[in-house]
Amino acid sequence: MNRSRSIRSRLILCGLSVISVLQLTGCWDRVEVNDIAIIVGAGIDQVSANQVKLSAEIYIPEESNAETQSGGSKSASGNGKTFVSSASGSSMSEAMYKLQERLSRKLYWGHNDIFVFGQKRAAQGIDDDLDFIMRYVRMRERANVYVAEGRAVDILGINPRLEPNSMEALSELSKTEISTTVDLKQVIERIVETPEETFCVPYLNPGSLLTGESHIRKPNVSYFQGMSIFNKTKMVGWMNNDLTWGYFWITNRIKANTIIAVGHHPHNETVAVQLTNSKTKLVPHITPGGKWIMKIIVRSQGNMMQNTTEIDFMNPKEHAELVELVSEEVQISIKNTMRELQKKIKVDAVDFGNSFRKKYPKQWNNVKTNWNETFQQVQLEFDVQVSIPRPGVLNQTIRQMKGGNH
Amino acid sequence: MTAAFHSHDQAISPHIDQVRAQMEALLADCSDAAYLECMIGKKVKGFFYYFNGLTNEERLNEIRYDIADWNIDEGSEWLESIAQEVTAFNCSRTDSFTDMMDQMTLGNAILLVDGNDFGYVFSLSEWRKRAIEDPVAESVIRGPREGFTESLDDNIAMLRRRIRKSSLKMKGIEIGEYTKTRVVIGFIEGLAAPELIQEIEERLSAIVIDGVLESGNIEEYIEDQPYSPFPQLISTERPDTVAGNLLEGRAVIFTDHTPFALIAPISLFSLMQSPEDYYQRFMISTFIRWLRYLFFLVALLAPSAYVALLTYHQEMIPSALLLSIAKSRESIPFPALVEAFIMETMFEALREAGVRLPKQVGAAVSIVGALVIGQAATSAGLVSSPMVMVVAITGIASFLLPHYSIGISIRLLRFPIMLMAGMLGLLGLLIGVIGIVIHLSGLRSFGVPYLSPIAPMMVGEWKDVVMRPQGWLSRQRPRLTRSGGGFRKGERRKNVGTSNRRE
Incomplete structure (x- = not known):
């Protein structure tokens, strides 16, 4: 009886010491939400020859009813939901270290979804x-990458009207069919x-570059400006939105809901799909x-969206004309992009190399x-077909209906 | 036997005055004991002994008058004639004081007659009982509405009415030095394994205890693993639950003076099943079972997971959610773990208070509780509103389990897991869960593995775990509880009522 009791009390002592040891050692990497500065966007700029600014x-986690303006440093934004803080250093890591020095809370990268260069x-x-x-351990490898025209910090400073912060605004912008x-x-x-x-990264414009000082409204959106092209991890050029459209066609990134609008020549009427x-x-x-030789085969389908021409959608012959018209437009835009890439930028941004590697190792x-040199010599063949099976709710154009009445 | 009980072993004296002295010594200071003097056939002196309130006194008085009119023969034959007259009543003999006391405590009246060295026992027991009512702790939408009462005989009768076969056996046993509580083991011969019944009998008869007031008193003596937080017997107050389990080859243990019967052996999954599962249509029941499994996990893990994510793995929370949590946590002075402990403890306290509450103050406490937990705590900056939500969901989840006993085990286990999660994050949470699983795998209820039919794996019986199979699909009785030949009666369902059948 006595012995079993002493064993039991010894067991209890053991258990207690294990619990207290756990409590002593545990919790060391405990980080409360109150102690972290949640980064929702990062920008990297070059300030001088070997100085990088992060x-x-x-x-700013602040109750919505509390109206206090606790703008941290440089550009406290309008409704005080986020602020931008910067620091420079000889490298990213040094800049981050210096940035941390300025903040009372620990920088938290786990939720950062955008990097703007x-x-x-x-x-x-x-x-x-x-x-x-x-x-770096906490970084998201699925974070979006952008290049900003001008300084990255200007993109971050934008406080968008429709979205809570620029991270949301940018990732939503990227989901649209133009981006x-x-x-x-x-x-x-x-x-x-x-x-x-070689790779391409969306190219952004802070908006302030488009609108002059005279503009009444404060520009508070960033615009998608096309794609910047990197070669050997250096940016060597960029394509504007029109060229980017062709780029999307070539790289199969064109999204549903994209609108193809074609001006039909005699009187510049519109056909839109x-x-x-x-x-x-x-x-x-x-x-x-x-x-x-590279053959680019495009097979698309779309619905008629607008037709102000005289071409009758329901007439098989004229319908073929419509298809021809729209396909031609796509082909032209692809050609334009390829001309820019092969003749001006001279970089294989459309990944032809991969296709050739697979077929002709x-x-x-x-x-x-020296692939980029060969790339400039690649000849193109086209097979573009945009079929338009559905006319929308109207079969004929309004003018045709009018003609039918008489 | 100690000296105090010495008088029980005395022989019953044939002299009535001596017997009376003996009885009075035994019943000294029993103010509820009563006696009535009577003259049998107006000649022989006798005494009735009984306890007030346990005996039908009206009937006793009738018998007393009756006795006075008996024809008693002269001479030495009168004892014989009394014995003959007595047979007209529901009456038996007793020849020890111990037995006499037992009979009196059961509500019977004892007649002691001058010249006899034994007593007569008149079965006149009758006391006030609660009527059969709705089972309060296990209510159902569809299903029988009667629940067990405190009367053992009524309870057994309810069961016997449901299973009308002589193979429904009821083995009686008496437990408790002072309470002498009747305990009955019920089972169906041929369905329940004889070893199981033997095991239950052995465990029950090994109990040495002063008193059994509720089935819980014996439950802790016959459990396989008394130090486990998990219940190893189901306690139920529903006769249909008991009947259903008996049909699956289990045994029931009734205890007198409590509406709660114990069912053994069980597994974790029997605790997740409600009798109503078998009354509702199978799709609905299957859905509800899945809901219960889900909320079993929620009840066990939700606060721990919240604490772990919020203190160690913020990157696992969706960005927008983290931002809004950060906003609401901004003014909270405590770490998430402490916050969770405050709220969970508060909730448990309110729940317990709600159970014990006198009805008159119930409303007041629940209003204060709702205000304290819900609003005031948040606006006072003590806890954040997401935490209030987590605690509320957890609280509701634990009541989704149909048996109170498993719900409370889960609520208890929540706290150590919360502590582990607060110290080691998700790693701690997993260590806690693994610990529980290891414990459950080793646990047995009367020899049946607690996690059966998952571990050991009996795929054929998964039907009744992952869904509620239709009657004709679940013909096999549970393998670990049945004695043999385990197929239920019945065949594949005939196509009834399909009028569009082709001829």
Whole structure:
């Protein structure tokens, strides 16, 4: 009896000490939500030759009924939901260290979904920054990457009207059919896969660049301006929205709901088609004579959206004319983009290399090191078809209906 | 036996005055004991002994007058003639004081006659009982509305009415040195394993205890693992639950003076089933079972998961949600763990107070409780509103389990897991869960693994776990409880009422 009691009390003592040890050792990496500065957007700018500026948009967790303005540093935004804080250093890591010094709370990267690179920094090369970003434990590798025309910090400073912060605004913007999403993972994949480390990243404009000082409204949106093109992790050029449209067609990134509007020439009437689906196929071919040819096959489908021409949708012959008209428009835009890429920027941003590598691995190995030069010589063939099976609610044009009445 | 009980072993004296002295010594200070003097056939002296309130006194008086008119033979034959007359009543003999006292406490009256060295027992027991009412703790929408009462005989009768076969056996046993509570083991011969019945009998008869006031008193003596937080017997006040379990080859233990019967053996999944599952249509019951499994996990893990995510893994919370949680937590002075402990403790206290509350103050307390927990605590900046929500969901979830006993175990286990989650994050939460699973895997209820039919795996019986199968699909009785040949009566359902059948 006595012995069993002493064993039991010894067991209890053991249990207690285990519990207290757990409590002593545990909790060391406990971080309360109250102690973190949640970063909802990061910008990286080049300030001088070897100085990089890291800006972070930080969420201000403040009850909505409390009206106190607790703007941290530089640009406290209108309704005080976020603020932007910046610090410079010789590298990203040093800049972050300095940024941390200015804040009472621990920088928290776990929710940051956007990285915006300033134009200068992008031209200088972003591989050092990518190393830091990908290596740091808390970073999201699915965060979207952007390049800003001008300074990145200006993009972060924008306090959008429709969305709570610029992170939301940008990721929503990327979902629209005129834009696209490129995340860190895709960038890294392209760097690893392509011989010349070529990739494209959405190019943004803070809005203030478009509207002059005289403009009444404060520009508080960032605009999608096209795609910036990187070669060897340095930005070498960019495509404007029109060229980007062609780029989307080639790379099969065109989204449903995209509208193709064509001016029909005699009187510049409009034919507009809203896409429901689209598929682009790249078929590479090398002739025995050593010519590199790329056939771009586009198969799309869309609904008639507007038709102010005299062309009768319901007439099979004239319908073919319509299809021809719209397909032609797509083909032209692809051609324009390819001309820009092959003649001006001279970088394979549309990933032809990958298609050739898969089909002609031997020939590819020979030109791999100088691929961009071969790319400029690639000849193009087109097979574009945009079918328009549905006329919308109107079968005829209004003018035709009028004619029928008489 | 100690000296105090010595008088019980005395022989009954044939001299009435001596017996009377003996009885009075035994019943000293029993103010509820009563005696009535009577003259049998107006010649022989006798005494009735009984306890007030347990005996039908009206009937006793009738018998007393009757006795006075008996024809008693002269001479030495009169004892014989009394014995003969007595047989007209529901009457038996007793020849020890111990037995006499037992009979009196059961409500019977004892007649002691001058010249006899034994007593007669008249079965006149009658006392006030509660009527059969709705089972309060286990109410159903569809199903029988009667629940067990405190009377053992009524309870057994309710069961016997449901299972009208002589193979429904009821083995009686008496437990409790002072309470001498009647405990009855019920089972269906041929369905329940004989070893199970033997085991239950052995465990019950091994109990040495002063008193049994409720089935809980014996439950803790016969459980396989008394130090487990999980109940290893179901207590129920529903006769249909008992009948259903008997048909599956289980046994029931009735205890006198309590409406709660115990069912053994059980598994964790029997605690998740309500009798109503079998009365509602199978799709609905299956859905409700899944809901229960889901909320079982919610009740166990929701606050811990919240604490773990909020203190260690903020990146796992959707961005927009984290921002709004950060907003509401901004003015809270406590860490999430402390916040959770405050709220959970508060909730448990309110729940307990609600159970014990006198009806008159019930409304006041629930208003104060709702205000304190719901609004005031948030606006005073003590707790954040997401935490209030988590606690509320957890509280509701634990009441979704049809048996109170498993609900309260879950509520208890919540606290250590919360502590683990607060110290080690999701890792701690998982360690806690793994600990519980290990414990459950080792647990047995009367030899049946607690996690059966999941572990050990008996795929054939999963039907009754992952869904509520239609009657004709669940023909096999549970393997671990049945004695053999375990198929239920009945065949595949005939196509009844399908008028569009092709000829």
